Amino acid sequence: MTEAVRRAWPRSARLDAPHILERIAEITGVRLVLEGPAPGGEVGAAYVRWPDGRRSVLTEGRSRSGPLVDRARNAGVPTARHELAAHVDGARVIVQQRLPGQPPEQPDAHLVRQMLAINDRLAGLLADVPAPKPSDLHLIGDGPGFCLHQPLQEHSTRSAALLRRIHEIGATGTVMIGDDLVHMDFHPGNVLVDPTGRVTGLIDWDGATRGDRHFDLVTLRFVLTGRSAALLTPLDQRLAGLSDRRYNAYWAHMSLRMVDWSIRHHDATAVDHWLDVAESGFR
Structure with a gap:
């Protein structure tokens, strides 16, 4: 793969917090003070301060995820309230409550147990809401800025072989159904913990949707x-009861998502790592 080919693939822009805060002030009249970048995340987030001294987090995201976040909070999941949303230069930006805690330095068994408990709380949370179109896993066509297929096809024979397997799995079904609330990016980097290791927040709900909570465990x-x-x-004990068909569909989505993103945004070492993971996990 040449560098010219790499540059031809679309890349997600990093958050331009100073510009966004200026535009928020112009649009809403609210002038927030930038305190600095927030740790983690692929696209970025920033710490901001309101005129009254409250501290919040600025991200790009979907304003429609707010009601889903509220449902999770009402079910006992520590989540951040959305405090302001605005449409800025074609993108939706959200200012949300800053939760206490920091991302864990290393995941441990205590963290996994707490994440399993959080996953249990998401079961059936949307059963009383009219079902929209099922969530697309993007196994046979590109997702909106992620899960792109062409990078895998062109990167290497190995990634192309993985893509063929993803397409084969997609031929048996490409959507996720269910009445659970699904976070869609459920990993330790989106968890905050206090100094004792207690989870104080689950963040980055931008992709939250209706579906099967087992997707988050995969x-x-x-x-x-x-x-x-x-x-x-x-x-593995929790996932043992998941059918091979559903498990492989969810694993194929994650394989596509992580390998595509690493091809377009990271180096060869990252690509090889996610290829190793992807190839190792199919049933």
Whole structure:
């Protein structure tokens, strides 16, 4: 793969917090003070301060995820309230409550147990809401800025072989159904903990949707692949009852998402890592 080919693929822009805050002031009359970048995240987030001294987090995202976040909070999941949303230069930006805690330095068994408990709280949370179109896993066509297929097709024979497998799995079904609330990016980087390791927040709900909460457990299993049995065994026990068809569809989505993103945004070492993970996990 040449660098010219890499540059031809679309890349997601990083958050331009100073510009966004200026535009928010112009649009809403609210002038927020930038305190600095927030840790983690692929696209970025920033810490901001309101005129009254409150501290919040600025991100790009979907304003329609706010009601889903509220449902999770009402079910006992620590989530941030959306405080302001605005449409800025073609993108939706959200200012949300800043929760206490920091991302864990290393995931451990205690964290996994807490994440399993959070996942349980998401079961059936949308059963009383009219079902929209099922969530697309993008196994046979590109997602909106992620899960792109062409990068895998062109990167290497290995990634092209993975894409063929993803397409084969997609031929048997490409959507996720269910009445659960699904976070869609459920991994330790989107969790905050206090100094004792207690979870104080689950963040980055931008992709939240209706579906099967087991998708989030497959996501967590994908990200933790290669870690100790103490972390993986509880997940594998929970996922043992998931049908091979559903499991492979969710694993194929994660394989596509992570390999595509690493091809377009990271280096060869990252690509090889996610290819290793992807190839190791199909049933």
